[in-house]
Amino acid sequence: MTREQLEVERIGRRIRMLRTRRQLTINDLSAATDLTATELSQVERTGVTTSVNLAKIAVALDIPLLCLFIDREQIDFLFDASIEEIQLREREHTDKMLRAFLDKVFNALGDGD
Numbered sequence: 598m599t600r601e602q603l604e605v606e607r608i609g610r611r612i613r614m615l616r617t618r619r620q621l622t623i624n625d626l627s628a629a630t631d632l633t634a635t636e637l638s639q640v641e642r643t644g645v646t647t648s649v650n651l652a653k654i655a656v657a658l659d660i661p662l663l664c665l666f667i668d669r670e671q672i673d674f675l676f677d678a679s680i681e682e683i684q685l686r687e688r689e690h691t692d693k694m695l696r697a698f699l700d701k702v703f704n705a706l707g708d709g710d
Contacts, residue, residue, distance in 0.1 A: 605645060
């Protein structure tokens, strides 16, 4: 199985995990998405569906679409963290990315001397 296939299957598992966390049945999600229970079951098993269906599922689960593509630890953090914790993590990530970018710039400038 390829890495891409594994990631697609993970999306299906994330949908199932998020649905059960919301205490929704397949039929509940079906009613909220306009997808049949059979289609949703297949999505949860295989992860294969259209981007439009993924968007419908995310809306029905009341989550950002991004949550279907991130790992469980990150999802747990988003569900359990306060807004302040999320903002702090975002700032730390931004600072880290900015430092890495500036290091590359300064190294490139230093290479030119």
